[in-house]
Each structure stands twice: as structure tokens, then as C-alpha cells.
Amino acid sequence: MSLALSLIVFKFVLLAGLAAWLSVVAFNNLRAFGNGAFALGQLMRMAPLQQAPAIQTPLLARRVESVFWHRAVLALVLAAELVSAGLLWFAAAAFAGAAAEPAAWANLALAAFMATCLLMLLGGSWFAYYIRQDNVQLLHFVLIGVAVAAMIAVNLRA
Template structure:
């Protein structure tokens, strides 16, 4: 129990607050698991992604089609850069995954009354900003190479990822206030 400035006694619920901490932890943990699995898939099946990234970088699908993207072909890069690009993405995914797990733990600690709401929110913001950054990197980089012309469904996945990250940021930043008893 705590006492406010007017002498009223209230139950301290800064951890659970409005009951949002568990959904926040669930979303953060779900995104952490999802991104970790993507990273593992990128490591264990790197050949598939190297091939696909190579197609995007070299813009080969547009080069083979005289009706699409011809004005963008000057941006094409060697498909040999696909492997280093994938390894860079895997490194970024590793950092973002670690941040998401860290934020999940901070929210779970908060749910059990052992954490700090400000720190949990900060960690959630860092983690979800990293996730949004990954989506934006794919969207902007992909747009540079005109991937929307030949890989439209992939672009939709990246837009969805950005929306999920922004939705997570909104959820993590909802107030966890005190309730009175």
C-alpha cells in the first residue's frame, strides 16, 4: 500500500497497472520468437535467401522483361553481394532479436512486481524500434531495386512487419497507471 499526496491509501500496481503488461510481454515475446526463427532460418537455409537477394540486387527479372523497370536497371548490383548482404541482415536480426527478448524479460519481471515500468517501456521501445528499422531497411532498400515490380508479396510482408512494430510501440507505451483500492 502507498499513500498519495492527499493522504489516500492505494494499492501500488505500477507493475500490472491496467493489466497491459502481460499483453505487452506476449507481443514482445512473440515478435522475439518470430524474428529469432527467421534468423535461424536465414542461417540454416542461407542458399535460398542468397539466391533471392541476388535476384533483387541484380534486378535480373526486370532485365529480362523489356516492359518493366527498365529505367531502374542502372541501380543493379552484382549478385555476388547477396551473401554479404544476407550476413549483414542476419547480424541485424540477431541484435534486434536479443533486444526483443530483453524487453520481454523486462515486462515479465514487471508483471511479477520485480521490475521497473520505465525501464520496461524503454527496452520495449528500443526493441520495437529495431524491428521497425529492419522493416524500413527492407522497404527502402527493396524500393531502390524496384522489388515491388517482381516481388510484390515480399513487399507486403515488410509493410506488415512495419505495422506490427508500430502497433507494438503503441501497446508498449500505453500508460500503466496506479489503481486505487
């Protein structure tokens, strides 16, 4: 196997792996939409800040109690996940020879993936999730790092 072919295989596996993972995440959010909306609602209600010991902060004025908005935001996140997953699958297929300019498709797909992660990071930060849910914020930063690393990897030339 040549170096060039092994690099193409690596890029395919990376993109297909991210696509598969994000597809499972989107499927889970679709399948258990009510549960996801409830969990997102807890974040938007800023419920973790009310757990003992309660944290009093002026940021609590940002609370959103409306179930309509919880469901609408989850629908937006789900749409972003589905678009990103679809683009990642297409980019993986492009590296398998199904389309021209596979690196360009991969860059677009990874930009969509990063945008999805940034959407969650910014939304969570708006509701101050870093105070009691810092592990979720760390996950979002790690996913952004994965997007950056993947962007570097798919643009490597043999």
C-alpha cells in the same frame, strides 16, 4: 487479475511473440544462408524484371551481379535480425520483471525491429521490387505497421 497485471502480460506476450518470430526468421537465414543469398541475389540482379514480359527500365542500371555483395547484404540483414530479436527478448524479460524500465527497453527493441524492416523496404525499393514483387513490399509495410502498433501498445498505462 488486475488490469495493470493483464496489460503487463499482454505486453510480454506481444514482445516475446515478435522475438520468437524474428528468432525463427534469423535462424532460417543462418541455417539456409546460401539459399537466402541466392534469393536476395535474384532481387539485387533485378531478375524478376527480366521475366516475360521483360520490363525495360533505366533502373536496371542498379543491378548487382556480385555474389560477394549478395552474401554481404544478407549478412547485414541477418545481423539486424539478430540484434532486433535479442533486444525484443530482453524487453519481454523486462516486462516479466527481469529489468527496470521495461517500456524503455521495449521502445528500443521495437525501434531496432522497425529499422530492420525499413532496411529491407529501402533495399528492395532501390532494386525496384515493387514492380514485380509488390507483395514483399506490402509485407515490409505491414511489419512497420506492426512495429508502430506494438510501440503504442507497450506504452499504454493501466
